[in-house]
Amino acid sequence: MTDPVPEQANAGDPPLLEARDIVKRFTGVLALDRVTLSLRPGEVHALVGENGAGKSTLIKVITGVHRPDEGEVRLAGRTAGFADPLDAQRAGVQAVHQEIGLVPDLSVARNLLLGREPRRALGLIDTRRMHQTAARTLESYGVRVDVRLPLRSLGVGAQQMVALARAVSVDARVVIMDEPTSSLEPREVETLFGVIDRLRGQGIAVIYVSHRLDELYRICDGVTVLRDGRVVHQGALADLDRLRLVSLMLGRDVAQVRSEGVTRFSGAHEASGRPVLEASGLTSRHLLDDVSLTIRPREVVGLGGLLGAGRTETAKAIAGVLPLDAGGVTVAGLPVRRGSATAAVRAGIALLPEDRKAEGIVPTLSVRDNIALAALPRLARAGVVSDARIDRIVETFMKRLRIKATGPHQPVAELSGGNQQKVLLARWLATEPKVLLLDEPTRGIDVGAKAEVQALVDELAEAGLAVLLISSDLEELVEGSDRVVVLRGGAVVGELTGDELTEEGVMTTIAAHTRENAG
Amino acid sequence: MSDTAVALPRPAGARTLAWLQNYGVYAAIAALIVVNIVITPHFISTENLRTQLVQVAPVVIVSLGMALVIGTEGVDLSVGSVMALATALIPLYLGYGVGAAILVALVGGVAVGLVNGSLVAFVNVQPIVATLCLFVGGRGLALVIAGGRLKDVHDTTLLDLGSSSLVGIxxxxxxxxxxxxLVAGVVRRTTFGRQLVAIGGNRTASVLSGLPVRRVLLLVYVLSGLLAAVAGVLATARLQASDPSSLGLLMELSAITAVVVGGTPLTGGRVRVLGTVAGALLIQLVRATLIKHNLPDSVAQMVQAVIILAAVYAARGGTGR
Incomplete structure (x- = not known):
């Protein structure tokens, strides 16, 4: 990699990137209020805050998506009024976004080298060289894939690595990572941190946005805490203890945070009765191999495993959206027609998908219509919907799940991630499901909303639902579940209950079988 | 706690844009009518209004179906060919009575819709490709059925359909x-209508939510075919002839224009029924105005292009955040 003179982070260096007194308003709403941020070369700077605190807006101002209303962005001591993201990229400011900005239908190699493909005479793309370069680059990021495959055939984690590799390999001086680990496995996180260390050594400044405290303390030097568009704290991360950081983000009392613990699971509910969900021998070529599991009412069963272990696929198979070669699902003893999402929903199965934006919300519709969507048949008579009944159910769930919106008619796309997630939960609860499949229910939502969603999951299990919980957040998985089924390579490799159910336990189960299979 | 969603007054600029998006078409129609009252002699005559409305009626009917299809993020290019098919079928079955002839014509439209819908919903062919097949094939079939000839229609009951009035309309x-x-009611009040819009807004989410996606898509194309056939029947009655080689030519483009100008995004997820009608009216009014002032149709087409651009621009402005 070719880069400017390597320098180590050091307080004496002039700032590489500076945002000075940035003010940004959206149609009257003050999104950023005199925010200042400065990064030295080689500094990894944590940018934290709840959703709506202004992190995304600040990043968009820095990367030229938005123009600040006041203040300026300076790069290497010079005013940098980026006209658009491309302009920012040319100057060396690269963002790796939460919602990955790549082209899913192009090959991995094309995505990695988009716009910079090696050329032959006549300007044709030199495919062979492109594939070699891409494979080599990705290997250094710990991603070993067939680079000729379309990007969408990769898991989300691997896709994100491609996005990162792409950003970094374009002569970056400042790299902005927005929730880079949200879909990565522990092993991939290690690789990522290795890459970040390398960037640091090359004098590249990194803005690191994450909700995961462990990671922040491991990798970041400085921190900026935003709340309601203002900087509420700025300084070295080492000088700030965790509890204080959380309380700064939440704007709540330290004592309160302490009493509430880290996750909001009580773990108190007790499963009872016969299994309401029985999945047996779920098999789908290359994806699932004879997966069986049962969930009883009032029980939360976690699905553990690395990326690509088949957790999402298991949930989708149960929900009837993954074609199966063998196996079947029964709900309360009755078989559910295979391969039909409609039949699954009618049987009482609800799937909260991993990718909220692509698979969950209908962005053109209001909060109200999004909530009513799955329950429409039961809110209608002879195909004609009853507005009164919809209003009633929408009001009930908006209140019960504490959905923050200006009203039921606000477009759902305007809501924060956490509130969108609650809208999706409401959509399912309105169908009065028996089984709730939650795929990464707290991914990419802020700390406060995360706690609320966790508390809700608890509440719903206690109310008698059978819950399947998929989470890459090991702590959440262990504390939220009564039982964890561990998957690997699409097959069940272990089950943990009671005292065995610890983070170490889950990791050991995954690791043990990994070694066994490898050896 | 995060408080990103709080109602705040929007500044004048955004409000104007939002207003334009919602009511721009109606405002444009109103403005055009006022202008015409002032500058066009005899514009406000009953006779003229009747002519304008009769001319635009088939476009409106076809556009209603098109709006539904576009709401699902699809498009139906075959509507003009369906009109041709309908008009070709009518003379063949007039011997069995007007009712039978009309019924056969409508069944023809439904059949085309079934093929379109099946291709889109079950075979996963892109709508533009699926309906392109019937755009080409449908008119071909119509010409074969009609023996490639224009036929005069003499049945008085059928002709009454095109020329008689109900309480003066x-x-x-x-x-x-x-x-x-009816279509507005379907979109607003029925499960089918709500599901259609959701499918256009996010098909994956709709599948995961257990919506009968295929059934809805099939029905949408069937409705579009049916409505196009109705338009074909009415046009036949008004023209007093069955001419499958020219009836409904470019109708798909007029319909798409009406839908887009009316504020329904081509990306689906939203259907504006009244807006669509207004869109059709606006285009008709522009054309009539220019023609009345002896400007050629080609000028009207260029003005039409400007209106489409303006509509698309206004629609984009609201989502450009």
């Missing part, structure tokens, strides 16, 4: 108005 206009109300 031409029958085609009444039909268009009734269908508009």
């Amino acid at each position: 031409p029958l085609p206009v009444v039909v268009a108005a009734v269908l508009t109300v």
